[in-house]
Amino acid sequence: MNSQPTLMNTQMLMDATRDEALNINKLCGGKQTVDMSDISQLHLNLKNILKIDLLHDFTSLVKLDLFHNLIEKIEGLDSLYNLTWLNLSYNKITKIEGLDGLKKLEVLNLSNNNISRLENMDALQNLSHFLVANNLIKDLDNVLYLTRMKKLYELYMVGNPVSDGEEYTLFSVAFLPKLRYLDDTLINIEIREEASMKYQQQLHELAKR
Template sequence: MSREQDEPKVMDEEMLQQAIVEQGLQGQSGQKTLAEPEGVYQLRLDFRNLSFNNIEVIEGLDSLVKLQDLSLFNNRISVIENLDALQNLNILSIGNNSIAQLDNVLYLKQFKNLRTLNLAGNPICDEEDFKTFVTAKLPDLVYLDYRRQE
């Protein structure tokens, strides 16, 4: 693995644009571009090009207001933040990162449409009351870490 692949990264327009092109996402004009972010409903920024993205900070998603499904699996994220504009978020996969504080779950309370959350593989999952805490704070979740909530 090269040193460049190991270095932490921050989401920027270039990374988002590349993901949109690779995933074949298109705006209303039919172009694969961030120029029409209102047409993007799903975005994966996880395992790409046989390497990890090494994202440490979530940012740059403000224009994707209709985004419903976001995967940030297998990165270096330690804080869930900067997702305020994604009020249509239904699925968030942020497993295998570095999230260790239960306060991150409180941030997710604002997403009224969130039904599926994957935090598996984060240090937060080792907390004794993890599952109880998450289900108490996010009662509308249907799936937590690949399991249906009763």
């Protein structure tokens, strides 16, 4: 791991894409020049990166790993409209933003940051797996925000103040009916029935809105 804070640069991106570029070239019989728009995966973890930058040409990118850097702001992702998997865990992010162009995103990992509120995720209608463990999220209103994610299958929020509350599990199960896994635990039928009974009136009121 680089010991000094650094910015993304061309050499870093070339190094990170070399193996895939060689594989693409081999499949094409060594006759194709590979450019950034051909790359589908990019792993830039453990590099002390300060800022997301220089990714505008990676239009075919499906998977982006920026795990364990020094990133404070989610930005520079607008052209990555084919992205389905994004890992920004173990950074210094304080606010969820800059995701509006990622309409195909299915997996988002924001664990181990400094996020206190779930917001600015309305465009992520294909999101099925959301990991936001070990942040600063306190209120159950943040769980309600996720009701707009109609395909949400897995939620991982352990390590937030909200997950220590007595109502957290039943509330999450009740208001996120498509959820199958909560904090790495399969939601069984007994929990689902208990949650539905406990919040029956609130669910009815929500359905009328």
